Amino acid sequence: MPYGDAVTSSSGEPQTTFTDLGLREDLLRALATQGYEEPTPIQAAAIPVLRTGADVVGQAATGTGKTAAFALPILDGLSAPGTDRRPAALVLVPTRELALQVSQAFHAYGRDLGARLVAVYGGAPARHQIEALRRGVDVVVATPGRALDLMDRGALQVDAVRTVVLDEADEMLEMGFIEDIESILSRTPKDRQTVLFSATMPKRIAALADRHLRDPQRISIASQESVADEVPRVRQTSYVVTRSTKAAALGRILDAEDPKAAIVFCRTRGGVDELTDQLTAQGYQAEALHGGLTQEQRDRVMGRLRTGATEILVATDVAARGLDIDRLTHVVNYDLPVSPEAYVHRIGRVGRAGREGVAISLVEPRERRLLAAIEKLLRGRIPTAPMPTAADVRSMRLQRTREAVEDLLADDESRERLEAYREAVESLLEEFDLLDVSLAAFALGHEATQGTADASDDVDFAPPAEQRSRADRKGRASDQAAAFDKAGKGKKKNRLDVPSERLFVSVGRSKGITPADLLGALTGETDLKGRDIGAITVHETYSLVEVPEKLARKAVKSLNRCSIKGHRVKVRLDRGR
Numbered sequence: 001m002p003y004g005d006a007v008t009s010s011s012g013e014p015q016t017t018f019t020d021l022g023l024r025e026d027l028l029r030a031l032a033t034q035g036y037e038e039p040t041p042i043q044a045a046a047i048p049v050l051r052t053g054a055d056v057v058g059q060a061a062t063g064t065g066k067t068a069a070f071a072l073p074i075l076d077g078l079s080a081p082g083t084d085r086r087p088a089a090l091v092l093v094p095t096r097e098l099a100l101q102v103s104q105a106f107h108a109y110g111r112d113l114g115a116r117l118v119a120v121y122g123g124a125p126a127r128h129q130i131e132a133l134r135r136g137v138d139v140v141v142a143t144p145g146r147a148l149d150l151m152d153r154g155a156l157q158v159d160a161v162r163t164v165v166l167d168e169a170d171e172m173l174e175m176g177f178i179e180d181i182e183s184i185l186s187r188t189p190k191d192r193q194t195v196l197f198s199a200t201m202p203k204r205i206a207a208l209a210d211r212h213l214r215d216p217q218r219i220s221i222a223s224q225e226s227v228a229d230e231v232p233r234v235r236q237t238s239y240v241v242t243r244s245t246k247a248a249a250l251g252r253i254l255d256a257e258d259p260k261a262a263i264v265f266c267r268t269r270g271g272v273d274e275l276t277d278q279l280t281a282q283g284y285q286a287e288a289l290h291g292g293l294t295q296e297q298r299d300r301v302m303g304r305l306r307t308g309a310t311e312i313l314v315a316t317d318v319a320a321r322g323l324d325i326d327r328l329t330h331v332v333n334y335d336l337p338v339s340p341e342a343y344v345h346r347i348g349r350v351g352r353a354g355r356e357g358v359a360i361s362l363v364e365p366r367e368r369r370l371l372a373a374i375e376k377l378l379r380g381r382i383p384t385a386p387m388p389t390a391a392d393v394r395s396m397r398l399q400r401t402r403e404a405v406e407d408l409l410a411d412d413e414s415r416e417r418l419e420a421y422r423e424a425v426e427s428l429l430e431e432f433d434l435l436d437v438s439l440a441a442f443a444l445g446h447e448a449t450q451g452t453a454d455a456s457d458d459v460d461f462a463p464p465a466e467q468r469s470r471a472d473r474k475g476r477a478s479d480q481a482a483a484f485d486k487a488g489k490g491k492k493k494n495r496l497d498v499p500s501e502r503l504f505v506s507v508g509r510s511k512g513i514t515p516a517d518l519l520g521a522l523t524g525e526t527d528l529k530g531r532d533i534g535a536i537t538v539h540e541t542y543s544l545v546e547v548p549e550k551l552a553r554k555a556v557k558s559l560n561r562c563s564i565k566g567h568r569v570k571v572r573l574d575r576g577r
Helices: 027-032 041-051 067-078 096-113 126-135 144-151 169-174 180-188 203-212 225-231 241-256 267-280 295-307 340-347 367-378 390-410 412-427 433-447 464-474 476-482 515-525 550-561
Strands: 055-058 088-093 117-120 139-142 163-166 193-198 217-222 236-242 263-266 286-289 313-314 330-333 357-363 501-505 536-538 543-547 572-573
Touching: 027 067, 027 267, 041 055, 041 067, 041 217, 055 180, 067 088, 067 096, 067 163, 067 236, 088 144, 088 180, 096 117, 096 295, 096 357, 096 501, 117 126, 117 144, 126 144, 126 169, 139 144, 144 180, 163 180, 163 543, 169 180, 169 193, 169 203, 180 203, 180 357, 193 203, 241 263, 241 330, 241 357, 241 390, 267 286, 267 515, 286 295, 286 515, 330 340, 340 357, 340 367, 390 412, 390 433, 412 433, 501 550, 515 543, 515 550, 543 550, 550 572
Parallel strands: 055 193, 055 217, 088 139, 088 163, 117 139, 163 193, 236 357, 263 313, 263 330, 286 313, 330 357
Antiparallel strands: 501 543, 501 572, 536 543
């Protein structure tokens, strides 16, 4: 639900504004600066209670504004930030990504107060975090393991903590942090305020609340109501595909949707790595994110996604928890989650803070029951759409180019920029027809940004029974199978219809090289863009990469001066070895 829209409670009565909640003026200014006008249901219900100092158990679906629900009362209660070196509040979260996200929210809300924030988490040098704690801090946002470690070292002092927040408690339970949380709580003052937020309420979480919270106020935004509120911001679509055509189906959908940035969810680490290699080989700028990566690797991946160097993040649920990236426009469920609640969390990565988003699910015939369970939670159907055809993709790409031209012509500043080309165009018009010149310019712009769709790339994505029936009627089953059954489990995505050369690269699987590594080297060390790169094939001791013929020799020269994964490489034009 967008913050700026009118918000109503379950009874249909208008909710109060942030001003009505009694928050201090500097907090209200910070909220106004960020465009927040009215509280979400969980914020309107929780903030007044938390300001009284009462313990709270809050239950609400992801994306409903839980962070502000506890952050604003904590900041509101800081009487004189900066006067005590010991933290007044401790917020425990399950992952590093969520720790950073929550600390950024605290910083944004508390900037005018002079509030001091520190995020502490594993996978990063403890020395810097210890130094920050010794300088003094008002709020600490931490993962349980690192918090306990710093407490054991004497760096994190919790004897003055007045508020402890357990955020995403069910996720901390699932990740095995409950014992750490119990130990941390036992060391904090017994008269502290304790706040527990969780999307679900398993028995162990309820038992934890019973042990450590004093007569808590219980605030619940029913999950179905929360989902119903959130869904209008996210366009949801499903496609029924077979397992064997899933990767090809994903490529077709990405071509049709043209996301600015997307997360593709898989169930397993192996599935993430395999799909990342397939997408990279098809010319997409894709990177993997899962628990098997080091923290340094995860930081690099997230950095590239935020800056636009990566357009597709292929991830497991655990690695993607807590992500809030402004550029994200699409979420794709390559594998449906087993838990309907996990589906809600996934699609919550887009459509946040008023932004629109798209959620797409690839559903195998055997997964229809999983889809039905999700629809039951959502209290509505997720439309099933026919797979876009190659002709559909062509049409969508042409429409995008047309819209770009219209925007250029409608913008006064852009029109001024066009004047630099007037003389060249006028000279062309002396030789050629106006329509022909326009067609040529449109074609050049279109192919440079959208590429061309291959009309022969007509994979049959229908279930086997339907394929057989159609084959009996039309006698073309073998052609359809051949269109898909090619190396790389999918047809190469050709974004530029130009002559190409194949580069020989002297490293392969034996050196741990993946298509993503080669794509990164090519886009980082040469003038090539992701859309310029064709098929990437990694063999045991060498690799082959297709690039535009006119850029091939320059790419060879640049790559021969670099290393890939620490290995010096030799690159040359491939002449059959």
